[in-house]
Amino acid sequence: MMIDEFDFIKSVRPNKTHHKDLVMGIGDDAAVYNCKKGAEQIVCADTMVEGIHFTKETMTPFQLGWKVLAANISDVAAMGGKPDYYLVSIAMTKDWLHQAKGIYKGMEALAAQFGMDLIGGDTVSSKHELVLSVTVIGHVVASRASLRNQARPGDAVLVTGTLGDSAAGLALLTKDMAIDDHNDSQYLINKHQLPLPQVTAAEILAEMNERFAVNDISDGIASEANEIAEASQVAIKINYENLPRSQALRHFDSTRQMYFMLNGGEDFQLLITAPRHKVEQLIEHFKGHDLLLTKIGEVTEGEPGVTLEVNGGEERLEKAGYNHFRADEG
Amino acid sequence: MMIDEFDFIKSVRPNKTHHKDLVMGIGDDAAVYNCKKGAEQIVCADTMVEGIHFTKETMTPFQLGWKVLAANISDVAAMGGKPDYYLVSIAMTKDWLHQAKGIYKGMEALAAQFGMDLIGGDTVSSKHELVLSVTVIGHVVASRASLRNQARPGDAVLVTGTLGDSAAGLALLTKDMAIDDHNDSQYLINKHQLPLPQVTAAEILAEMNERFAVNDISDGIASEANEIAEASQVAIKINYENLPRSQALRHFDSTRQMYFMLNGGEDFQLLITAPRHKVEQLIEHFKGHDLLLTKIGEVTEGEPGVTLEVNGGEERLEKAGYNHFRADEG
Numbered sequence: 001m002m003i004d005e006f007d008f009i010k011s012v013r014p015n016k017t018h019h020k021d022l023v024m025g026i027g028d029d030a031a032v033y034n035c036k037k038g039a040e041q042i043v044c045a046d047t048m049v050e051g052i053h054f055t056k057e058t059m060t061p062f063q064l065g066w067k068v069l070a071a072n073i074s075d076v077a078a079m080g081g082k083p084d085y086y087l088v089s090i091a092m093t094k095d096w097l098h099q100a101k102g103i104y105k106g107m108e109a110l111a112a113q114f115g116m117d118l119i120g121g122d123t124v125s126s127k128h129e130l131v132l133s134v135t136v137i138g139h140v141v142a143s144r145a146s147l148r149n150q151a152r153p154g155d156a157v158l159v160t161g162t163l164g165d166s167a168a169g170l171a172l173l174t175k176d177m178a179i180d181d182h183n184d185s186q187y188l189i190n191k192h193q194l195p196l197p198q199v200t201a202a203e204i205l206a207e208m209n210e211r212f213a214v215n216d217i218s219d220g221i222a223s224e225a226n227e228i229a230e231a232s233q234v235a236i237k238i239n240y241e242n243l244p245r246s247q248a249l250r251h252f253d254s255t256r257q258m259y260f261m262l263n264g265g266e267d268f269q270l271l272i273t274a275p276r277h278k279v280e281q282l283i284e285h286f287k288g289h290d291l292l293l294t295k296i297g298e299v300t301e302g303e304p305g306v307t308l309e310v311n312g313g314e315e316r317l318e319k320a321g322y323n324h325f326r327a328d329e330g
Numbered sequence: 331m332m333i334d335e336f337d338f339i340k341s342v343r344p345n346k347t348h349h350k351d352l353v354m355g356i357g358d359d360a361a362v363y364n365c366k367k368g369a370e371q372i373v374c375a376d377t378m379v380e381g382i383h384f385t386k387e388t389m390t391p392f393q394l395g396w397k398v399l400a401a402n403i404s405d406v407a408a409m410g411g412k413p414d415y416y417l418v419s420i421a422m423t424k425d426w427l428h429q430a431k432g433i434y435k436g437m438e439a440l441a442a443q444f445g446m447d448l449i450g451g452d453t454v455s456s457k458h459e460l461v462l463s464v465t466v467i468g469h470v471v472a473s474r475a476s477l478r479n480q481a482r483p484g485d486a487v488l489v490t491g492t493l494g495d496s497a498a499g500l501a502l503l504t505k506d507m508a509i510d511d512h513n514d515s516q517y518l519i520n521k522h523q524l525p526l527p528q529v530t531a532a533e534i535l536a537e538m539n540e541r542f543a544v545n546d547i548s549d550g551i552a553s554e555a556n557e558i559a560e561a562s563q564v565a566i567k568i569n570y571e572n573l574p575r576s577q578a579l580r581h582f583d584s585t586r587q588m589y590f591m592l593n594g595g596e597d598f599q600l601l602i603t604a605p606r607h608k609v610e611q612l613i614e615h616f617k618g619h620d621l622l623l624t625k626i627g628e629v630t631e632g633e634p635g636v637t638l639e640v641n642g643g644e645e646r647l648e649k650a651g652y653n654h655f656r657a658d659e660g
Contacts, residue, residue, distance in 0.1 A: 023370060023473075023475065024475065024477060027478075027561070028408075028409065028477055028478050028479075028561075029374065029404075029405040029406075029408035029409055029478075029544075029545060029546055030372045030373060030374035030405045030406055030408070030409050030411070030466075030468075031372070031373050031374065032370050032371065032372055032409060032470070032475045033370060033371050033373075034370055034371070034472070035365030035369075035370075035371060039365075040353060040362050040363060040364050040365075041362070041363050041364070041365060041371070041467075042360045042361070042362055043360060043361050043363075043415070043417065043449065043450060043465075043467065044359065044360035044361065044417075044450055045417045045418075045419050045450055045451050045452050045463075045465060046419075046452050047419040047420075047421055047452040047454050047463065048454075049421045049454055049455070049456045049457075049461075051457050052421075052454060052455055052456065052457070053454070074359075075359040075360045076359075076360055078358075078359035078360070079358065079359055079360050079362060081360070085373070087373065087374075087375045087465060088375075089375045089376075089377040089419070089463040089465075090377075091377055091379045091382075091461045091463075119373065120373060120374055120375055121375050122375050122376050122377040122463070124377050124378075124379055124382060124383070125379070125382055126379045126382065126459060126461060127379075127381050127382070127458065127459060128457065128458035128459055129456060129457060129458055129459070131379075131421045131456060131461040131463075133375075133377065133419040133421075133452070133461075133463035135373075135375060135417060135419075135465040136360075137371075137373065137467075138360075140362070142364070143353075145353065145354065145362045147354060147358055148357075148358050148359075149358075214359075215359060216359055231357070231358070
């Protein structure tokens with residue numbers, strides 16, 4: 001059956017909404033909603049392009065939808081916030097039309113976990129590739145947003161979860177590498193295809209009402225640690241041996257483990273700096289929610305930048321991650 | 331000089347902001363801002379694709395930026411709101427990199443008229459075409475949003491400005507047609523390339539605090555009138571002779587004038603239904619702001635739909651406008 005733009009929009013329109021603050025969702029020129037009392041609004045946008053951020057070979061439509069929304073929710077979490085609404089702008093070729101519903105299903109599945117409503121967007125055709133742009137709106141208790149510029153000398157550096165799993169999963173998917181253990185292989189692939197943003201972690205941080213600098217790990221901890229160091233004008237020291245790694249990641253040789261953990265990206269874990277005397281309490285709170293939080297380094301005075309302590313020595317940890325439009329990156 | 335993603339982002343980052351409610355703009359994981367007291371939030375998104383919505387032949391980068399932001403601001407105006415913030419997600423090929431700054435300049439020029447701040451987005455590469463997705467956030471006094479479902483039998487139907495100018499401008503640009511008068515030609519081309527959204531009109535409506543149904547004209551009045559009729563479950567009658575047309579449009583033959591006015595789209599005027607006894611006052615208010623408002627028809631009971639009175643007869647006015655993914659539209 002041939003479906004057109006209007007059929008498609010009808011097919012992805014939600015038939016119920018979660019938020020009572022929502023005055024008008026999809027179906028007018030724009031969405032209208034009431035702000036939560038005593039809260040500030042958080043908003044961010046993320047775009048994924050076919051052939052650049054994903055291919056049909058490594059991601060199903062469902063996983064693609066899940067992941068682009070996860071990336072946005074992760075940004076809201078990195079501000080200490082909770083996600084409320086999302087808008088989806090999709091530009092796609094005709095051959096995507098029948099599969100695109102899966103993209104919305106994937107977003108819906110993740111959104112349902114956080115009571116988020118789809119409230120708008122745009123559906124247009126493109127001639128060559130699928131481009132998916134998602135905007136997420138959330139909220140945080142007023143003046144409790146965890147900004148990158150809040151790190152101070154003496155703070156501890158912590159990270160949620162484990163690092164490098166998503167990049168390892170991608171390496172397995174593209175068959176650049178293989179490991180023998182099927183369960184561990186599937187574990188890593190899942191981390192790449194269906195990452196979970198750290199919303200509960202963000203809630204714990206917002207409730208504690210302390211000074212935290214937070215960044216979510218989308219490009220790799222090397223990049224994100226440098227961003228905090230620059231924004232806060234501090235030096236950060238990370239101890240390589242302390243970086244949390246999954247059992248599954250240990251199947252790879254040590255060079256690859258290191259690359260995945262430092263530069264892999266898309267883990268959507270949170271990198272946090274916190275006053276040193278709060279670290280134990282923080283780790284306890286995380287344990288209470290069955291969440292892993294690991295101390296991996298410290299903040300010091302000095303030239304803004306990141307130092308990695310590894311093999312008894314120290315080396316400068318530079319920003320890495322994908323740089324669009326760089327000559328050597330396509 | 332070779333520039334990369336980070337250079338580019340730096341080059342388009344605003345160096346001042348207008349809103350004191352803005353806690354954090356560009357430069358962290360997400361933007362953070364305070365809601366205005368007593369206001370509801372309005373949010374919408376619009377996407378333009380190279381080769382579908384525009385070509386380099388008919389739009390400069392500056393005009394493209396201006397226009398995609400104008401389309402979004404128009405949606406906010408159609409809710410009776412004022413625009414505050416915008417986010418820009420751009421997926422582009424390398425050859426766009428040096429021209430893309432012009433896109434942001436065009437948005438900035440229009441945004442400055444309304445004191446809007448650029449607060450986020452995403453910059454990524456694509457392999458084939460430019461895809462520009464813009465999200466706009468605005469506000470409206472609580473419970474004064476002008477929804478499409480507010481038309482009632484007995485209301486008058488009104489429209490701001492003149493109709494069909496943008497479509498006529500496009501016809502001139504693509505050289506499908508030509509007119510002799512250079513000034514009138516340039517007037518129409520300007521209406522296509524640098525349309526002005528009706529923010530002041532929206533303010534007048536919100537201040538009057540009456541029951542208005544409003545829709546902005548992006549696909550052509552035939553489509554938008556049908557949308558109001560369907561949402562409000564009413565019949566709408568439009569008198570063709572009353573449709574406001576510019577002097578410049580009269581250079582075209584009557585068939586083309588009609589097509590441009592009814593189906594042209596991208597005029598970003600507002601289609602309004604209002605209680606009949608408020609019409610005179612409304613038109614006076616508009617005059618006071620040097621704005622044209624014209625009564626073009628009425629709302630009646632009956633099967634939801636639109637009737638056009640033309641040449642002494644009546645005909646059904648069907649939804650038209652561009653339908654992405656329709657077999658006959660590429």
